[in-house]
Amino acid sequence: MSWLEKRGRTVDEAVAAALEELALPEDAVEIEVLAEGQKGLLGRWGVREAHVRVRPRRRKVEAAVAFVRDVTRTMGLDAQVEGREVADGIWVEIRGRDLGRLIGRRGRTLDALQYLVNLVVARRHEDRRPVIVDVEGYRRRRRDALEDLAVRMALRARRLGRAVSLGPMAAAERRVIHLALQDHPEVSTHSEGEEPLRRVIITPRPGNGAAVAERRRHDSPIR
Amino acid sequence: MKELVELLARNLVEHPDQVRVTESGDDHLLVLEIQVAPDDVGKIIGRQGRVVNAIRTVVRAAAGRQGRRVNVEVQS
Numbered sequence: 001m002s003w004l005e006k007r008g009r010t011v012d013e014a015v016a017a018a019l020e021e022l023a024l025p026e027d028a029v030e031i032e033v034l035a036e037g038q039k040g041l042l043g044r045w046g047v048r049e050a051h052v053r054v055r056p057r058r059r060k061v062e063a064a065v066a067f068v069r070d071v072t073r074t075m076g077l078d079a080q081v082e083g084r085e086v087a088d089g090i091w092v093e094i095r096g097r098d099l100g101r102l103i104g105r106r107g108r109t110l111d112a113l114q115y116l117v118n119l120v121v122a123r124r125h126e127d128r129r130p131v132i133v134d135v136e137g138y139r140r141r142r143r144d145a146l147e148d149l150a151v152r153m154a155l156r157a158r159r160l161g162r163a164v165s166l167g168p169m170a171a172a173e174r175r176v177i178h179l180a181l182q183d184h185p186e187v188s189t190h191s192e193g194e195e196p197l198r199r200v201i202i203t204p205r206p207g208n209g210a211a212v213a214e215r216r217r218h219d220s221p222i223r
Numbered sequence: 224m225k226e227l228v229e230l231l232a233r234n235l236v237e238h239p240d241q242v243r244v245t246e247s248g249d250d251h252l253l254v255l256e257i258q259v260a261p262d263d264v265g266k267i268i269g270r271q272g273r274v275v276n277a278i279r280t281v282v283r284a285a286a287g288r289q290g291r292r293v294n295v296e297v298q299s
Contacts, residue, residue, distance in 0.1 A: 071231070
């Protein structure tokens with residue numbers, strides 16, 4: 001979006017002229033003051049005009065949606081793209097038919113696209129919230145599946161009375177497991193190993209009436 | 224494919240006007256070479272090639288049906 005430059009006797013006047021032309025309220029724009037005005041002596045000597053530039057503020061969500069729309073269109077996909085803001089993230093939802101290849105194996109293509117979107121919009125926005133890109137609810141379903149897995153494996157750890165190791169996961173997926181079990185009274189979680197083979201270990205807490213953890217070697221990977 | 228690479232590259236660099244993408248290859252392999260301003264080369268490659276790898280992943284997904292392998296390179 002290009003800047004609109006305006007001059008006036010004071011900064012306020014210059015800004016007001018710009019807002020008038022853009023037909024926008026002040027909180028909907030970015031303003032840069034290029035030169036403060038100077039009244040001069042008796043309004044005659046040393047008078048300098050104020051000089052500002054103004055442009056509509058594009059929210060991060062709008063920038064992210066615009067970019068994803070361009071990408072899906074250029075890929076020749078028939079897709080609708082919508083943005084949604086939540087407290088700790090900006091969701092970009094892609095809907096349409098036949099979008100499997102946009103997800104890729106285990107979400108790999110979707111992760112790549114999400115990485116690029118974040119790079120593209122982070123450069124121009126102070127908003128530090130991450131952009132999460134989803135296709136037809138894939139991430140939500142994946143999160144639900146991981147939460148189910150977390151609960152099942154917690155039960156297993158308690159029943160066996162020893163630590164249970166999950167398969168290798170990406171950081172965002174491990175986080176889902178940790179969060180799902182953070183308030184669980186009978187197990188605790190931590191991660192072990194090096195990326196990309198880092199995995200979550202679920203350990204029963206001792207002395208809660210269930211089998212007492214005997215901290216043997218980890219169970220073989222499950223999943 | 225060329226337009227997709229151009230779109231991705233232009234949005235990632237400081238000098239979008241200096242982005243050039245050239246196509247070459249044969250029936251089996253399409254090579255897309257990205258040329259950017261010297262100070263944008265690092266941006267388009269990324270640490271440990273992470274950015275260009277993400278571009279490759281997205282471009283290959285787009286090319287999926289054509290039955291031709293696609294490679295994306297950065298001229299440096």
